[in-house]
Amino acid sequence: MGNPTPPANRRSQARLGIKFLTILGVATLALSACGSGAHAPGNAAAAGSESSGPVQGGTFVYAEVTPINNWQTQAARFYEKSNVLNSVLDRLTYFDAKSGKIVGWIASDFKANEKQTEFTFTIRDGVTFSDGTPLDAAAVKENFDALGLGIKNAQVAPNVDFSAYKSSEVLGKNQVKVTLKTPDANFLRATSSVTSGLVSPATLKLDNAGQSAIANIVGSGPFVFESEKTDEEVTFAKRAEYKWAPQTAANQGAAYLDKLVVKYLPEVAHRAGAVQTGQVDLVRGLQPIDEQAVAAGGGQVLPAQGVDLTTNMAAVRIASGKLADAKVRQALQVGIDRQSIKDTVLSDSYVIADSVLNHAAPGFIDLSADLAYNPEKAKALLDEAGWKVGADGIREKDGQKLELTITSSNNSVVIKPAFELIEQQWREIGVKLINRAADNTFLTTAMIDPNIEFFGTRQFAYGGLGPVFGPENNTQTLNADPELNALFAKERAATTDAAHKELVAEEQRQLVTEKALSLVLWDEVQVYGGSSAAHVEFTSGTAPIFQGAWKSGK
Amino acid sequence: MAAYIARRIGQALLVIWLAYTLVFLAVQLLPNDPVTIFLSADAAASPETIAAMKAQYGYDQPLLVQYFSQLTGLFRGDFGYSLASGQPVADRIGAVVGSTLILASSAFVTAVVFALIVVASATLIRITWLKRLIINLPPLFAAVPVFWLGLVLLQVLSIQLGVMSLFPDGSFASVAVPVFVLAIHVSAPIAQVLLKSTETVYAQPFIDVLRAKGASPSWIFFRHGLKNAAAPAMTISGITVGTLLAGSVITETVFARAGLGQVVLQSVTAQDVALVQGLVLLTATAFVVVNLVVDLIYPLLDPRILKSGTHGAPRALAA
Numbered sequence: 001m002g003n004p005t006p007p008a009n010r011r012s013q014a015r016l017g018i019k020f021l022t023i024l025g026v027a028t029l030a031l032s033a034c035g036s037g038a039h040a041p042g043n044a045a046a047a048g049s050e051s052s053g054p055v056q057g058g059t060f061v062y063a064e065v066t067p068i069n070n071w072q073t074q075a076a077r078f079y080e081k082s083n084v085l086n087s088v089l090d091r092l093t094y095f096d097a098k099s100g101k102i103v104g105w106i107a108s109d110f111k112a113n114e115k116q117t118e119f120t121f122t123i124r125d126g127v128t129f130s131d132g133t134p135l136d137a138a139a140v141k142e143n144f145d146a147l148g149l150g151i152k153n154a155q156v157a158p159n160v161d162f163s164a165y166k167s168s169e170v171l172g173k174n175q176v177k178v179t180l181k182t183p184d185a186n187f188l189r190a191t192s193s194v195t196s197g198l199v200s201p202a203t204l205k206l207d208n209a210g211q212s213a214i215a216n217i218v219g220s221g222p223f224v225f226e227s228e229k230t231d232e233e234v235t236f237a238k239r240a241e242y243k244w245a246p247q248t249a250a251n252q253g254a255a256y257l258d259k260l261v262v263k264y265l266p267e268v269a270h271r272a273g274a275v276q277t278g279q280v281d282l283v284r285g286l287q288p289i290d291e292q293a294v295a296a297g298g299g300q301v302l303p304a305q306g307v308d309l310t311t312n313m314a315a316v317r318i319a320s321g322k323l324a325d326a327k328v329r330q331a332l333q334v335g336i337d338r339q340s341i342k343d344t345v346l347s348d349s350y351v352i353a354d355s356v357l358n359h360a361a362p363g364f365i366d367l368s369a370d371l372a373y374n375p376e377k378a379k380a381l382l383d384e385a386g387w388k389v390g391a392d393g394i395r396e397k398d399g400q401k402l403e404l405t406i407t408s409s410n411n412s413v414v415i416k417p418a419f420e421l422i423e424q425q426w427r428e429i430g431v432k433l434i435n436r437a438a439d440n441t442f443l444t445t446a447m448i449d450p451n452i453e454f455f456g457t458r459q460f461a462y463g464g465l466g467p468v469f470g471p472e473n474n475t476q477t478l479n480a481d482p483e484l485n486a487l488f489a490k491e492r493a494a495t496t497d498a499a500h501k502e503l504v505a506e507e508q509r510q511l512v513t514e515k516a517l518s519l520v521l522w523d524e525v526q527v528y529g530g531s532s533a534a535h536v537e538f539t540s541g542t543a544p545i546f547q548g549a550w551k552s553g554k
Numbered sequence: 555m556a557a558y559i560a561r562r563i564g565q566a567l568l569v570i571w572l573a574y575t576l577v578f579l580a581v582q583l584l585p586n587d588p589v590t591i592f593l594s595a596d597a598a599a600s601p602e603t604i605a606a607m608k609a610q611y612g613y614d615q616p617l618l619v620q621y622f623s624q625l626t627g628l629f630r631g632d633f634g635y636s637l638a639s640g641q642p643v644a645d646r647i648g649a650v651v652g653s654t655l656i657l658a659s660s661a662f663v664t665a666v667v668f669a670l671i672v673v674a675s676a677t678l679i680r681i682t683w684l685k686r687l688i689i690n691l692p693p694l695f696a697a698v699p700v701f702w703l704g705l706v707l708l709q710v711l712s713i714q715l716g717v718m719s720l721f722p723d724g725s726f727a728s729v730a731v732p733v734f735v736l737a738i739h740v741s742a743p744i745a746q747v748l749l750k751s752t753e754t755v756y757a758q759p760f761i762d763v764l765r766a767k768g769a770s771p772s773w774i775f776f777r778h779g780l781k782n783a784a785a786p787a788m789t790i791s792g793i794t795v796g797t798l799l800a801g802s803v804i805t806e807t808v809f810a811r812a813g814l815g816q817v818v819l820q821s822v823t824a825q826d827v828a829l830v831q832g833l834v835l836l837t838a839t840a841f842v843v844v845n846l847v848v849d850l851i852y853p854l855l856d857p858r859i860l861k862s863g864t865h866g867a868p869r870a871l872a873a
Contacts, residue, residue: 066820067812067816067820069638069639069640069641069646070637070638070639070640071640072640150603152606155606155607155610155611157593157600157603157607158600158603208635208640209635209640209641209642209645211640212639212640212641213640213641229812230649230650230812231649231650231811231812231813231816231817232721232722232810232811232812233721263721263810264810265720265810266807266810266816267705267708267807267808267810269705269709270705270708270709270712270713270720273709273712273713273720274713274720276713277712277713277716277720279712279719279720279721280720440823441822441823443823444586444591444823444824444825445584445585445586445591445825448586448590448591449585471600473601
């Protein structure tokens, strides 16, 4: 930890001493510029006790990106929510990313009929919600009804991953049988999602406002709500009697930590500094340029692979007509130089996408050969499609210019610069990209406007690719493609693992290569910054596992 | 006097009603309705769900019905339901309004003190280079962006020196620094206008008369100059309510503070219409009330306003 801070400080302090008020602005700028790689001392003691086991106790401070108020659990498709609710709610099953298998959690056992239309779950004995209510078969049935049918009185929409749900019945004290309208080979996986977290029947009876308040969300998870300061922090305390972790979890008992405090750092520039100074133990949303600073300052750069999601992509909408021809979309797919995106705006924490599924996702196939950068092929495809280069270098057809617009949220710290680079790459093949990435106000309407050609995104895919690309109003393509939907239905109805795998492979080929409705970019990853004392792992949905987390030298 | 007050209050109510109506109409021009926008933020919701939810919150009613039911709701204290935050608008705003009030009012008082110090020292100090330096401070304050100053101060104080937290932890620094950042920005226009009007007052013959009678410079400034120069600065102070709110959006984001600023940001990005309407109503009310108070103070500073009948005169001067 030989660091450049003291001389820089001394220098500017000396300057401050002699110069006058007007200089202040310049001096502070210089100071902050010098200091971007610097860090406060302290926290150095932790590194020594590395090899010893987990330390009991302590308060863990976790900084999320933005505060949220609507905690309704079925709509937990945002990281801000799912990252926290992951430690409050248990699920029936758990996806073990290491083995790629679904293992038991609250369901000690589960089986499906051959047609994948009936699923029977055996509920573990002795599990209770934090309000004391038993988490038994009856409670599970109530949760299934809420997930599959929605909650009318509370205006809670059904969970999209449970669209095949018909009904469930309680068999004896600890068994629940779910019946589906249509076969769904992804149903089990959907029960592992944070959005299908089990809540106390009392929570399900509340109105919309009631279910949105974190104080009212009663789960069976390792942490329990304790207090809240609106928009500033939420504090959770560990549940001492917790002993029903996922079957493969290293820690089968209560959390090591006493408390978990969730804070918010909307300002991206402060995230690296927050962990370097030890003000937080873990922060989400580290920028690639801050990764080196964090590592050099003794902190940890922790990339969490988002196996449960699609890869990052520009999802294609064809309504404007410019991208109606698959050749044009294929041209854009090979007109992206992914290696240069990684080299320029990403970091070592990021992996270039080779499909619409992440490398570690079940059923992933490697389409890298079809995704190789080939501007000549792109130009030829565009020529074939009848788009000729105009006087200004932009292609045109029937008096229309090949000008395309992208929208995305600002939640991803790298999405805007990535599309700036793609804008340059596509310019070479005669395509103009209007980059509205990271403009959240534009996004609100653009997300549901089929004339906006691209939506830069990644989505949880617990129910497979069907719910992501299938429905008429899916926010990716805003279009129901009958061929794709036939394929999705066939995949859901697959009765053997091998057949399912082959159909998932075909879906990827269709989405990426044949129809090119998903211009894939990089595997989903959330880069966290951790203090030197933090020990934490992540779920396949990138959520920190606070139940197994601990702090050395607390 | 009573007629003057009644007229001012009547105008204030009219402005609030117009602002509310304008926002209601503007919202209708948006390409989508609040329910569709809310549900699209999640994965694809079915059309039936969207329809059911619209009916639940009354967004399926004809425009006029929506307008009048929302308007009458206001009188019952019902400001609507914020879908994105899952709570009534009044609760959402009520939970954080105190934090912004503390920030904004402290920043305003600090800004006025800054402005007074700047103007007093610029007027009373005799050393030419120092005087010139002070006169140039307000333009500098106006030029420094709020977010930049906040970022730099946090970088230095919290990350480099470790003397304050990046989060609002209730310590003195975690309140004082954001107040300072916001105050710097707000003080600039007040100081600039006060400086200018002080110059104008000092050019008038009665100042020469006071000097000739042997009054000290500080006596002239505090007893005569400031009082005569205050009216335009007060008008500007009333208008800074807008600057304060805009500034608190940024300050609250940079300092991770709860407050109206954060709520404005969230409600606009989520197009949470009911919440936006509630915020506009609140802002318009704050703006109007502050300006009403300013208008009511004018006659105390300058009794001619009540006699002349041209109530707008001092404001026109300031503009």
